[in-house]
Amino acid sequence: MIADLGIKRGSVNNALSFILLVVLSLAFILPLFWMITTSLKPIDQLLLDPPVWIPTPLEFANYPSALQEQPFLQYLGNSLQIGLAAVIGALISNSLVAYGFSRVEWKGRDAVFVLVLSTLMLPYHVVMIPLFVSFSKIGWVNTWLPLIVPAWLGHPFFIFMLRQFMLGIPKELSEATRIDGGSEWVLLTRIILPLCKPALATVALFQFIWSWNDFIGPLIYLNERSLYPMSLGLALYHNSQGITDFSILMAASTMAVVPIILIFFFMQRVFIQGISLTGLKG
Amino acid sequence: MSAANPLHAPATGRGLSPRQKRELRKIGVGLLFISPWVVGFLALNLYPILASFYYSLTRYSPISAPRFIGLFNYEKLLYFDPLFIKALTNTLYFVVFAVPLGNMLALALAVLLNQKVRGLSLFRTIFYLPSILPLVATSIVWTWLLHPQYGAVSVIMEGLGLPVISWFSDPAWAKPALIMMSMWGTGWMMLIYLAALQDVPQELYDVASLDGASLARKFRHVTVPMISPIILFNTIVGLIGAFQYFTEAYVITEGGPGDSTLFYSLYLFNNAFAYFKMGYASAMAWLLFLVILILTFIIFRSSAKRVYYHGN
Numbered sequence: 389m390i391a392d393l394g395i396k397r398g399s400v401n402n403a404l405s406f407i408l409l410v411v412l413s414l415a416f417i418l419p420l421f422w423m424i425t426t427s428l429k430p431i432d433q434l435l436l437d438p439p440v441w442i443p444t445p446l447e448f449a450n451y452p453s454a455l456q457e458q459p460f461l462q463y464l465g466n467s468l469q470i471g472l473a474a475v476i477g478a479l480i481s482n483s484l485v486a487y488g489f490s491r492v493e494w495k496g497r498d499a500v501f502v503l504v505l506s507t508l509m510l511p512y513h514v515v516m517i518p519l520f521v522s523f524s525k526i527g528w529v530n531t532w533l534p535l536i537v538p539a540w541l542g543h544p545f546f547i548f549m550l551r552q553f554m555l556g557i558p559k560e561l562s563e564a565t566r567i568d569g570g571s572e573w574v575l576l577t578r579i580i581l582p583l584c585k586p587a588l589a590t591v592a593l594f595q596f597i598w599s600w601n602d603f604i605g606p607l608i609y610l611n612e613r614s615l616y617p618m619s620l621g622l623a624l625y626h627n628s629q630g631i632t633d634f635s636i637l638m639a640a641s642t643m644a645v646v647p648i649i650l651i652f653f654f655m656q657r658v659f660i661q662g663i664s665l666t667g668l669k670g
Numbered sequence: 671m672s673a674a675n676p677l678h679a680p681a682t683g684r685g686l687s688p689r690q691k692r693e694l695r696k697i698g699v700g701l702l703f704i705s706p707w708v709v710g711f712l713a714l715n716l717y718p719i720l721a722s723f724y725y726s727l728t729r730y731s732p733i734s735a736p737r738f739i740g741l742f743n744y745e746k747l748l749y750f751d752p753l754f755i756k757a758l759t760n761t762l763y764f765v766v767f768a769v770p771l772g773n774m775l776a777l778a779l780a781v782l783l784n785q786k787v788r789g790l791s792l793f794r795t796i797f798y799l800p801s802i803l804p805l806v807a808t809s810i811v812w813t814w815l816l817h818p819q820y821g822a823v824s825v826i827m828e829g830l831g832l833p834v835i836s837w838f839s840d841p842a843w844a845k846p847a848l849i850m851m852s853m854w855g856t857g858w859m860m861l862i863y864l865a866a867l868q869d870v871p872q873e874l875y876d877v878a879s880l881d882g883a884s885l886a887r888k889f890r891h892v893t894v895p896m897i898s899p900i901i902l903f904n905t906i907v908g909l910i911g912a913f914q915y916f917t918e919a920y921v922i923t924e925g926g927p928g929d930s931t932l933f934y935s936l937y938l939f940n941n942a943f944a945y946f947k948m949g950y951a952s953a954m955a956w957l958l959f960l961v962i963l964i965l966t967f968i969i970f971r972s973s974a975k976r977v978y979y980h981g982n
Contacts, residue, residue, distance in 0.1 A: 401885070412779065413796040416854065420800075422822045423811040435820055488703025494696040504707065507715050511914050511962060512917040513938055513955040515718035517948050522718075524732070525911045541710025572699060601804040603917045608943060619806040623765060623921050626810050634814045644807040652799060660794075661862065 409467075419609060423645070427451070427638035434635050450639040460640055462614065463621035464647070470617055471599040477540030478595040481590060485542045487548030487576050491562055501551070506546045512604070521609055534609045535602065539595060543596050546591045553587040554580060589658045618644045725952035732946055743953035754954070756929050757937035760845065763934065764915055768849045769908045770858040776904070779856075780863035781889070796863070798857035809921040811837060812851050835864060836921055841930035848918055859904050866900040867893070898977040906966055913962055934958060 422432040426434070455461060489501050489551050523534045557580060565575050581588070606620040616624075622644055626637060701708065726743055728736035747754045779797050783790055800808065813959070815821050816837040824834050837847040870893060878888045894901070916935040919925065925932040925940075934954070942951035 400784055402787060405782045406787050409787060409789075409793050412782075413793055416796050416800060418822060419808065419811050419815050419854065422815050439818070439820060439822070440823055469724050481710075485704045485707040488700050491698045492696065492703060494700030495693055496697070497700055500704070503711070507711065509910065509962070509966065510715060510719070511910065511955070511958055513935055514722050515714060515960050517942050517952050517955065518718035518721035519714065520942075521721070521732070521948070522713075525913050536713055538710065540706065541706040541714060542704075543891060547707065572703070601806075603804075603806050603920075604939070607920075619804055622804075622810065623806045625966060626806075626813075626921060627924065634817075634820075637810055638814065641807040641810050642934075646802050648803055649799065651794070652802065656791075656795065 415632075420645070423638050423641055426635055427642045429635045431633065431635065434633070447635070450635045451643070452641070452666055454636045454639040456481035456561070457636060458621060458625050458640070459613070460618070460621065460643055463616050463618040464643065466532075466618070467600050467617040468617060470535050471596045473532070473536045474539035474599040475592045475595045477536065478546060478591055481540050481542045482546040482591055483576070483581060483584070483588070485547050487572075487580060489547065490551045491557075491575070491580060492572065501670065504544050504547055516604075516608070517559065523609065524565055529609055530611050531609075532615065535599070535605050538644055539599070546595070549590065550584065550587050553584055586658065586661055590661065593651065593655055593658060596651070600648060690805060694857055715724050722952045722955055725949050726956050727953075728949040730947075730949035730952075732948065736949060745952055746950070747957065753929065753932065753937060753944070757932050757934045760930065760932055761913060761915070761934040763845055764849065764852075765909060765912045767846075768852045768915075769905065769912050771849065772853050772859060772908060773901070773904055775853050776856045776859035777863050777901075779860045779865055781893070783860075784867040794861070797860055801855045801857035801859075805917040806921055808851075808855075809918045812847075812918075815921050816847055839927055844923055844930045845901045848915075848922070851918060852912075852915075859908065862900060862904060863897065866897040870896040880956070895978045898973075899979055902969070902973050902977050906969060909965060909969070910962055913958060 409669070425442060427450055428446040428448065429443040429450075430445070433443045489497060489504070520529075521532070523529060528534050559581060562575055565579060571579075600617075601619060602617075603619045603623065606617050607623075610616055610620060613621075622640055624639065700945040709872075722939075725736055727738060727740060729739050729742075730736035783793055783797075787793070816823050818824055818834060818836040818839065828834060835843050837843050874892045874896070874968075875888055878892055883891070914935050915933050916939065917933045919936050920932050920939070925936055938951050938954045938958070939953065941947045
């Protein structure tokens with residue numbers, strides 16, 4: 389009896405959950421649907437009351453028009469270059485640092501590690517102004533260096549994640565190599581890093597997305613349009629004039645969003661894994 | 671002991687036992703590996719923190735050297751700057767609503783997804799994706815989505831017989847609109863909750879079922895205590911993020927209408943990079959830092975008894 393009831397109630401709950409999830413996901417999709425459908429609207433269907441949800445015919449010409457309005461392809465290329473440079477730096481620096489915090493035993497290590505984590509609490513605004521002053525003094529304003537170099541110096545979130553992962557690798561593996569006379573460097577590059585591939589993929593992905601999405605950094609440091617990444621180019625285009633042609637704006641926004649969506653779909657598993665890797669589970 | 675082999679001991683190693691030398695060598699190796707972080711910490715954290723504090727005690731525009739004025743900036747902020755108070759209250763309004771609402775929505779979504787429903791990975795993708803999309807692009811999309819006349823939301827609300835709201839152009843509705851948008855980006859929190867929920871042992875629910883506990887009671891007395899550290903974590907991370915809320919306000923409303931979305935970090939940014947009052951902006955940054963530290967401390971202390979750390 390009890391078992392029967394349990395199953396029955398369970399399935400009712402399940403159906404209810406399912407309906408709720410469908411309604412909620414429609415709400416979550418709406419903004420993106422609205423973006424794409426607007427980006428395909430011919431100008432005469434943009435401001436109709438009531439609006440058309442799916443325009444006929446689809447106006448793909450909005451995309452070339454957007455590319456004419458602003459050098460969006462150049463912005464995308466800039467974003468890509470900044471992102472890749474930051475990713476390379478993040479992979480190298482965070483691997484080294486995490487190794488030092490997990491596979492080498494030294495006095496004071498864990499105390500220093502607490503310091504690493506505590507920097508996560510620091511609001512960007514506290515360091516923003518002195519960093520701008522320093523970077524201006526060494527002539528880095530209007531270059532990509534302030535956006536790239538910090539990624540080469542490790543990030544507490546990535547250090548934490550990689551450290552957790554490296555701690556999970558049996559110690560015996562290291563000891564065997566050390567006995568065979570292998571240096572720490574050999575150990576890191578030949579043994580530990582190959583085992584950390586999933587964690588490294590997560591670092592690469594998150595760093596790329598952070599760089600791609602970063603807005604305040606480019607806003608502060610870049611003046612020259614030819615250096616703009618997508619985020620800054622798009623924002624300044626949006627704010628510059630009273631734009632009424634939302635179909636072109638939506639086409640441009642779609643171009644900024646689609647690379648991230650594609651990356652997500654191709655590497656979904658790594659993404660989801662990344663969240664569990666942070667050791668946030670329980 | 672220390673004189674085991676004095677002839678071969680390097681100058682710095684004099685008087686050290688082989689064990690101590692090994693220790694020192696290991697510290698050296700450790701520091702070598704973490705050196706990128708050490709450089710980053712000194713150059714990107716420690717020096718800027720100290721410099722920022724010093725600037726906050728000065729009058730400083732980029733064209734002239736900082737001039738020491740004591741606590742003047744702080745006094746001016748707290749007693750003579752109505753815009754600062756406005757920015758602070760706007761931000762508190764945002765924090766008070768956006769953080770709990772975002773948290774609750776994330777938890778609700780995670781609980782729903784944790785029921786082994788069909789299409790789990792599709793739903794998960796739909797809820798998570800908005801949180802990793804570029805904010806500039808999604809901000810522009812929301813401007814259009816909430817357009818009072820032609821936006822999809824207005825159309826739907828009209829269809830449901832609800833009053834039409836001007837959202838971003840109405841001082842009373844601009845903040846709620848931004849809060850709504852921030853809830854749309856709560857997917858990363860949901861994912862963390864989902865991972866936590868999957869770690870709650872099934873036996874606990876089974877035992878509760880045998881005792882005849884209702885779903886609500888199970889949620890209250892099993893789920894919530896078991897994931898309480900994660901609730902705490904998400905609250906604090908959400909809080910720190912919400913206090914620094916910037917991009918959406920900069921892109922969508924530029925602080926308006928009528929300063930209703932002039933948030934703390936936007937006003938700070940304007941002071942630093944539009945009015946070039948670097949000292950004044952630094953004082954703002956330090957006050958923000960203090961507020962975040964104090965609030966985090968209070969949340970930690972007041973939750974200490976209610977957070978349950980199990981297992982490891």
